[in-house]
Amino acid sequence: MQAEPVLVLGLIEACRAVITANTDHLCALDCAIGDGDHGSNMQRGCEAVSAQGTALSNLPLPDAVEKIGMTLVMNIGGAAGPLYGTLLMEIGRELRARDRTDDFAIVLKKAIDAVARRGRSHQGDKTLLDVLYPVQDALARSSTLIDVARHAERSASLTAAMRARRGRASYLGDRSIGHVDPGASSCALLTTAICHYFGENHRA
Amino acid sequence: MQAEPVLVLGLIEACRAVITANTDHLCALDCAIGDGDHGSNMQRGCEAVSAQGTALSNLPLPDAVEKIGMTLVMNIGGAAGPLYGTLLMEIGRELRARDRTDDFAIVLKKAIDAVARRGRSHQGDKTLLDVLYPVQDALARSSTLIDVARHAERSASLTAAMRARRGRASYLGDRSIGHVDPGASSCALLTTAICHYFGENHRA
Amino acid sequence: MKTKKLINSGANVVDEMLQGVLVAHPHHLYAAEDMPRAIIAKNGPRKGKVGLVIGGGSGHEPTFLGFVGKGLADAAAIGNVFASPPPDPIIACAKAVDGGAGVLFMYGNYAGDVMNFDMAAEMLALDDIEVRTVLTTDDVASAPSDQMHKRRGVAGNVFIFKAAGAACDLLYSLDDVERAARRANSRTYTMGVALSPCSLPQTLRPNFMIGEDEMEIGMGIHGEPGVARGPLKTADEVTDELMDSILGEMNASPGDRVAVMVNSLGSTPMMELYIMMRRVKSRLDDAGLVIHTSLVGNYCTSLEMAGASITVMHLDGELQRLIDHPCDCAMFTR
Amino acid sequence: MKTKKLINSGANVVDEMLQGVLVAHPHHLYAAEDMPRAIIAKNGPRKGKVGLVIGGGSGHEPTFLGFVGKGLADAAAIGNVFASPPPDPIIACAKAVDGGAGVLFMYGNYAGDVMNFDMAAEMLALDDIEVRTVLTTDDVASAPSDQMHKRRGVAGNVFIFKAAGAACDLLYSLDDVERAARRANSRTYTMGVALSPCSLPQTLRPNFMIGEDEMEIGMGIHGEPGVARGPLKTADEVTDELMDSILGEMNASPGDRVAVMVNSLGSTPMMELYIMMRRVKSRLDDAGLVIHTSLVGNYCTSLEMAGASITVMHLDGELQRLIDHPCDCAMFTR
Ligand SMILES: Nc1ncnc2c1ncn2[C@@H]1O[C@H](COP(=O)(O)OP(=O)(O)O)[C@@H](O)[C@H]1O
Ligand SMILES: Nc1ncnc2c1ncn2[C@@H]1O[C@H](COP(=O)(O)OP(=O)(O)O)[C@@H](O)[C@H]1O
Ligand SMILES: [Mg+2]
Numbered sequence A, B: 001m002q003a004e005p006v007l008v009l010g011l012i013e014a015c016r017a018v019i020t021a022n023t024d025h026l027c028a029l030d031c032a033i034g035d036g037d038h039g040s041n042m043q044r045g046c047e048a049v050s051a052q053g054t055a056l057s058n059l060p061l062p063d064a065v066e067k068i069g070m071t072l073v074m075n076i077g078g079a080a081g082p083l084y085g086t087l088l089m090e091i092g093r094e095l096r097a098r099d100r101t102d103d104f105a106i107v108l109k110k111a112i113d114a115v116a117r118r119g120r121s122h123q124g125d126k127t128l129l130d131v132l133y134p135v136q137d138a139l140a141r142s143s144t145l146i147d148v149a150r151h152a153e154r155s156a157s158l159t160a161a162m163r164a165r166r167g168r169a170s171y172l173g174d175r176s177i178g179h180v181d182p183g184a185s186s187c188a189l190l191t192t193a194i195c196h197y198f199g200e201n202h203r204a
Numbered sequence C, D: 001m002k003t004k005k006l007i008n009s010g011a012n013v014v015d016e017m018l019q020g021v022l023v024a025h026p027h028h029l030y031a032a033e034d035m036p037r038a039i040i041a042k043n044g045p046r047k048g049k050v051g052l053v054i055g056g057g058s059g060h061e062p063t064f065l066g067f068v069g070k071g072l073a074d075a076a077a078i079g080n081v082f083a084s085p086p087p088d089p090i091i092a093c094a095k096a097v098d099g100g101a102g103v104l105f106m107y108g109n110y111a112g113d114v115m116n117f118d119m120a121a122e123m124l125a126l127d128d129i130e131v132r133t134v135l136t137t138d139d140v141a142s143a144p145s146d147q148m149h150k151r152r153g154v155a156g157n158v159f160i161f162k163a164a165g166a167a168c169d170l171l172y173s174l175d176d177v178e179r180a181a182r183r184a185n186s187r188t189y190t191m192g193v194a195l196s197p198c199s200l201p202q203t204l205r206p207n208f209m210i211g212e213d214e215m216e217i218g219m220g221i222h223g224e225p226g227v228a229r230g231p232l233k234t235a236d237e238v239t240d241e242l243m244d245s246i247l248g249e250m251n252a253s254p255g256d257r258v259a260v261m262v263n264s265l266g267s268t269p270m271m272e273l274y275i276m277m278r279r280v281k282s283r284l285d286d287a288g289l290v291i292h293t294s295l296v297g298n299y300c301t302s303l304e305m306a307g308a309s310i311t312v313m314h315l316d317g318e319l320q321r322l323i324d325h326p327c328d329c330a331m332f333t334r
């Protein structure tokens, strides 16, 4: 199973572009309930992945995805690095472990569970999991790409009502309520960008 | 020669009052061409002298004046302490050394020269000497109290045109021009307050 | 309004800082090969000694890299500003300092650090390097006392790392180092106050807003909000608030000895720290506690944040010996 | 807008600071009897040794009191914020440290300090204590090189005092201590840059105004204006400007050794100092000069002023030995 080079490069660029356009916004969200660096962290990660673009595009898809995860881990650091990194490394490993690639919802579920284990966190803790699980859910229900993206965005905004139980925001207790979680926001932005990219280029 | 207790106490209070009323102003002048503390320095000195009021008022006048000078030295520090302190210590000593107290202009001249030696400075260097010498001059010419005070104030404002050659302001070179010297300003304020006090209480 | 900083580019601050650190401290420090963010003590690691690896985000200098040296940490893994280092430099640190007696990871209890150090430990396990972890949780403002494990690690790090580093230097076994480190952490209490924010070099924008005459008690060292915001008080009143919380946690008896730190968060001058120290002393006197040793200065900062923290380590015989043990680090010598 | 400070009252900051200093450093420091502003080393003065007395205004901590201790200064006379101490504490310092071999006064070249220390020296002469004076004049920004005697003393103090203190500790005669101190001063060059002002505790108002993206090269450590104001540049550009001036003064030959300091004026984080240090090193490399030792941190501050200074001491064999000589001070240990 060889990655479609254009696909991988296109997705990488779509993700990089949406993060770059929202770096300040994500930092501002993180200032409110964290330490203000989530935008810079994500940007650093995306740029490191972009820099490996050509090398990645020649790998089989599972290897490419796993390597993207590793690159995110090693370049983002902080909380976002292990979380997004684990997500992609696990997706890559799961993809490699199975013959059928059409069962992406199951692959994603396993990867998200690995993220939750890594973060010792659960849905409802006001983290990026509160976007990842709903997105997975929508995929499992075979929603349209547009619906998946909408779902991601709504889920991110719903984190505003939550009380943070993990990460820096958890120290605010009730004062975390009323703010969208930065990790949830970046996750929704990435989901939307990915859905949009598939919509434009690879009608699913 | 016993100090007239009321005289000494009255002068001390007159000086303290005018400095207290102008502390911020003197600090602001010092901010422009120095380190911004001249007002606080002078206030600290005046308060230390006031605190000794009763003790001072029981001393013979030369001793009282010398002790005021010593108190200023020991409490002001910085440049103003040795300068104002030397002025008063020398006035006290000169007063003690002579029988006639009416020759105050000569007494003052000797004391100002001692200040200049202490500061290794001269008239025209943009310091309090540029008020002290003109004041002494006016006294030697037996000017009225009102004239002495006017003279002091005009002399202080004339320091604005000078280029500082001593003290912190000297590092500004030409950029010291255009600002009134803080020490000259405090000296004029004190002279005016003293003249006013004599005018009100001891018509000379 | 952007904060003025003496930097070249927001993206390069950490790498350039580390280059400066290495040229300034060539007798104390070097970077692991091909891993500039793994800073190793020249004179610390040795055979048979437990290796102590500390680390965390940058922006808290001299924490962490200043505490690398003989008698203290053997290595520090350095992250970006306010971001945990990734596993790579952590692994490089562990490998460089492993003397066959195992490695102890110590760092502040933050989700990001936990995840990255855990990933590193998992990978090291594959190489048969035994790794233990002791999180520092000294910030009493960050969770109630029945949830100590949730607390953040802040300036108390210095004393806690110091105790653990001494235990390593004295060739304690891994079990004993871990025990001593846990004990050091459990007896160390910090609380801070912030007066003004800092700005990340990437954004140059203040990371929180605070009124012209306000202060925030209990703010974290990355600008995480604290327990109470209120009008700025006098140094004595602020010190009392911090000491009330600390003493309330301590369960100390008259005659007990303590190590004390009054720490600047970055831009608070030493003058103010010593004014607070004076009050700390009178509060400890009132409680009958004896200052065994004290530190006053910049030990765990948040870039140029204004504010201060007070740390009290409740000594016992062993902790006292460990705190007194000499150390020779790039930015800290005892 | 008033600057927020952790103080009790603007009038008491120095006395309260000193009380804090004494409780924090009881093994290093004590105050002369009835003279709380005369801070004496517990372990420094001794018979037959020249006594070194330093001093100046407060607000530059750890200068001056942090450099009192064995191997460095024997005492420091402490003034109010940015104001020379009066003669009284200076005299008390001299009497406390006089070991019969004479006393050396060393302080920055400021009119106020000169007058107060001179008054003290005159009074001590009456008591038959021989006093010599060496002014520090390391600030290259403060006067052209043909008027060295007019220059101010700034962060270079640390190296210059260190060399003189070592000479005292090595029991040099008063003549030789004076000679070494003058040589140390004549070979030490400092230049600084300020980015934002500080506020005196008495007024809580910034002591100068500077634009949101401006810096001032050559500003003094009390906010005295410098040689040029311009737009904020990168760390490398700023370092180059400072190093150009310093190297231009130095008259050094390739292979010569130097002691280097990158000093924060108060609120500039260590991260930025080390970024500058990196560039200092490459400039020294270009000139073929070898860094013998370096200091990076808060050594001579101006309360919470933002900015930094670079000091280079051009070593020779003797200065190198003096700089390497151990010292043990409250806030500085080598
Ligand atoms: N334990 C955790 N489990 C899951 N997600 C977490 C956890 N801790 C933090 N996060 C996510 O990470 C985001 C913060 O990422 P980032 O700002 O890059 O890292 P840091 O908190 O180290 O500065 C949070 O908004 C949240 O979504
Ligand atoms: N060498 C000197 N000779 C005479 N007057 C001086 C000298 N140096 C400073 N002054 C005077 O002292 C004033 C500053 O006093 P002050 O601000 O209290 O001390 P400092 O300069 O130590 O902060 C100057 O405005 C000037 O009038
Ligand atoms: Mg963050």
Ligand SMILES: [Mg+2]
Binding pocket: B030, B034, B035, B036, B037, B038, B078
């Ligand atoms: Mg002044």
Ligand SMILES: [Mg+2]
Binding pocket: A035, A037, A078, A079, C057, C081, C082, C083, C084
């Ligand atoms: Mg972070």
Ligand SMILES: [Mg+2]
Binding pocket: B035, B037, B038, B078, B079, D057, D081, D082, D083, D084
């Ligand atoms: Mg002054």
